[in-house]
Amino acid sequence: MDLLKLSLSETAEKVRKGEIKAVDVTKAYLERSKSLNKELNAYISFNEKALIAAEKVDQMVANKKDPGLLAGCPIAIKDLLCTKDLASTAGSKVLKNFIPPYSATVVERLEAQGAVILGKTNLDEFAMGSSNETSAFGSVKNPWDVTRVPGGSSGGSAAAVAAKMGLGAIATDTGGSIRQPANFCGIVGIKPTYGRVSRYGIVSYASSLDQAGPMGVTVEDTALILESISGHDPRDSTTSQKKVPQWAKNLKGDLRGVVVGKPKEYFEKEIDSEVQKIIDESFEILKSQGATIKDVTLPTAPYAISIYYLVAPSEASSNLARYDGVRYGHRAESKNIEELYMKSRAEGFGREVKRRIMLGTFALSSGYYDAYYIKACKARRLLLQDFMKAFQGCDFMLSPVTTTAAFKIGGRIKDPLAMYLNDVFTTPTNLAGLPGMSVPAGFTKEGLPVGVQLTAPHFEEQRILNAAQVIEKHTNKEKRKPNVY
């Protein structure tokens, strides 16, 4: 049996039944991943203890104990999450040699469900970027076309899943960093409702926006990973006490009575014609299963980039103040404490990170705080109100993830503002704390994947998982694979 041909749920089931060994699955994925990584650079490091973890899973099965939902499944972890005793770099020189003494809650929960951590994936430095070109460990290549970006900031996780260098991945999304790379790499990516998944042990970028979430090949597989990591965590006071539904089990394709919102302002942007065609087809697919389409309006949405690029860098400037060279991270040669701070930070941080720290420091500084940061927070409330009002008339919304498919490496990095404008469709979701996902829905003539974005009200992930699976069933008939296969 070719172990690499099994899906995540198939692998977990066969491992639980004892039909296959977790150790063999891990060996197969490790070998393939190490080989492909030379070209794609999706992983920053591999877990040398992966086989030991896999062995433990096989032992549990031998002792007639249930290893869990993700038994024996190799999962990639974005290097923004702390993994105990495994280097966790955040894609930065600052944390190049940082070995955390604890694991993120998300990692602990995956391990509790029998998952095997395969390694730490590459990302834009401190999760700041939309192309995985700002990493201190080199760019990641898109498996569908290695001259193009995989998206960002979770480019490594997305590339790993797309190239079958793991059965799934964990990534994070602050302004689109799960959905956009999932879209560019032709895989499923879910950003849960703010508060659904614990942020404990995840390197903070913007605390009111950050959420960890799964990436996978199918909607069902990705929903299983989401179930494994969700739920209240006493160590993160922003997590919700709401019960975690059995999303995978409850997937249903009957959309009769379901109303799909089409946010008018999103479609007023210049969208590539091939992307538009795939979006239109997706609306038709949902209609064919009983749904009705309704135009909705989000008048504040056109301001989302300004709101996001004021709120996120402001929070980041505060969160990244901890990197002072005192307790961990890069320390520069210095004669006194002032130099310690100034030089360590200057030497450690990359350009994009510095840019955002400066932006945030400016927005929070005396004389500008009200006009910029507070103004943005007020606008944020208006945006949330827009969504709440629109959701009174629809069950969820469908829109593009980005205006184009994956762009060329080096194509946008020189113009920061042009890069920021990539996030026009994804940032509103984070600002409003809503659950959002990207599901593959087609390809451009050049063979590049295009996904559609689904956004639901707070805690209504089931609605978009259902719709995503419908779209998945009706579009992936030819089962294309990237060249690296």
Next chain:
Amino acid sequence: MKKEELRHIATLARLEMEDEELELFSEQLSQIIQYFGELKKLDTEGVEPLVTPTEIEYWMREDVVHDSLSTEDVLRNAPDKRGHLFKVPPVV
């Protein structure tokens, strides 16, 4: 965003910056901050700022002491240490 203003921001952020970088940032940040000007068009009179996007659920726990990280764990990544203390260059 004039260079002197940027230098002040860099000091607040404890980031040492070369002239060349300040020049580049002055140009780029000015462009970005100018873009933010569009927010002036929004009427936010009487609107409360929003920070946490979902309903905050308050909960309490028992005041019980739990184990945390050991001193050894906490110091493990220290660039310089002495005993159970982090060591830094002179503060005064």
